[in-house]
Amino acid sequence: MAAPSPSVLSLNLEHAELVFYSGEKIRGALVVQLATPVSVAGVELRFRGSARATWRDHVHEGMRRTEVEHEKEEIYFDDRFCLWGKVTDEGHWETREVLKRGRHLFPFQYKLPDGIPCSFEGPNAYVRYTVQGLVFRTSGECLSTQRCVTVLRDLDSKRDTEKRTPSPRHALEDHAERSFSSVCCRPGRVSCSLSIIKRGYVPGETIKTEIHLHNLSMRKSGVCKLQLKQLLTYGDSHSKYLVLEESKLFDAIRPGQRRQLREFPMHVPPTCPSRLSKCRVIDVRYCLALEAHFTDTVLYAAVPVTIATIPEKGILPIRWGYRECIRPINQDSDEPKEGQCVEFEPKYKYYEEIRDIRREKYYILKLRQSPGVRRRQLIAKSELGACAAEHSELISESHA
Incomplete structure (x- = not known):
């Protein structure tokens, strides 16, 4: 005779996408499927939201180099609720009941606190929200199940009031140049510039860039590329970056050659909005970077961009939903490989189709x-x- 199937514990949540906003209610039920009767002391539900980051720094003391590991954590809420049973004032279970064989449902609802940061997963860092269900047995280990949920918080670039950032509608540009000396010829110079018409974008939108590259040296450049980077800061001191999108512009620029690109597109993938508001552990920002590689240097120009969740006035969102953010490989990290992947990836607001009616208006006027x-x-x-x-x-x- 076949052995009965083991006890199964699962969490059924109302929102199929598992996406919630700060201040919203999470509704669902803890489902207990028992193959045999079980003596139970109580059933508990836990809601937890926290941010955590770990990083390593190297400290030099004379000729000695020491590696120091840092860790910073912040807890936004950690609430426990008794779904079934009775708990004493000291926190001990008083109940001793037998749950019969079959399916048992324990419904619940929980209101997320207002103003909590957006979900985020990064290299050795996260802002994570979990729902955990536990069935405490009178003997033996307790039954447990857990689900991660995405918590979002809207960011409107028009109402971005951070003082140290320029206006979201201000045209941004950056210019870089470098001189190369030569034995037989006078020094040559290479230059590049990058500009965009506005600062704020939403995932699914296309950033239109204007790019100028001029090589007045006797050297031939290497590859030239445009990158959308996510800039991360842990604990106000440790910084690293991730390349979210990359486009190769040219394989090389010959001596004396000038190259220009107008309205070169860079797609914004589903990703975390700029800055993790109310989070003191992790800071998230973005920039668009132009790189022209030479044998012994990299010509670099970059402009900051704000990734918002609400389009600017004049942008028509045709349709939007949620898309999972697949975190890219860190291009500038010596962290171990096992830290490069996680089981859970948040889902972010993403616009499937988007039109800028201001551009159409400009076209008709001309x-x-x-x-x-x-x-x-x-x-x-x-x-x-x-x-x-x-x-x-x-x-x-x-x-x-």
Whole structure:
């Protein structure tokens, strides 16, 4: 005769995506499936939210080099609730009951605290939220199950009030140049510049970049590439970066060659919003970086960008959902490989299709032969809205 199947414990949550927002209620049920009757002292549910980061620094004392390991943790909540049974004031279980063979349901709901940081998983660091169910048996080990959930918090780049960052609508650019000396020729110079039209973007949006590269030296460059980087800071001191997206621009730039790219696209993948508000363990920021490699140096230009969750005015979100963030390999870390993967990856708000009606408005205003007045009005109402309608009279007068 076959042995009965072991006891099974599972957590059923209402939200199929397992995505919640700070201040929202988590509803569900702890399901206990017993193959045989079990003597139980109580059933408990635990909700925990915390941030943790570990990193290593090297300290030099004379000729001696010492490695120092750091760890920082922050707990946002750690709540326990008795779903079934009775607990004494000292925390001991009083109950001694037998749960019969079969399926038992223990429903629950829990309100997440307001203002907690967004979920995040990084190399040897995380902001993680868990729901754990436990069945304490009168004898033997307790039964336990746990699920991680994603907790999100919206960030609107228009209302980004951080004083040390420029306006989200301010055009940003960076320029870098380097001189190379030569024995037989006068020194040559290489330069690069990178610019974007705005600061704030949402996952799923495309960053349009303008890139200039000029090689006035006698050296041939190596590969030139554009990268979207996630900049991480642990404990206000330790920094590292991850490359989220990368595009190769050119294999090389020859001496005397000038290269220019207008509106070169860089896609924003599903990722954590900029900064982990209310988190004092981990800081998350982003930048767009241009690299031109030479034999003994790298020409580098970078501009900061803000990854938000709410599009700016003038951006039409056609459809959005949640997509899992697959963390890339850290390009600048000597951490062990086992720290490079985790079992859980958060899901972030992601826009499937997105249009910038401001660009369409600009295009129509620049037409050499504008359509008739009636057609312009129809276009303004259906495609551009009230904003473009205000300019239709201006177009008519300019082509009278």
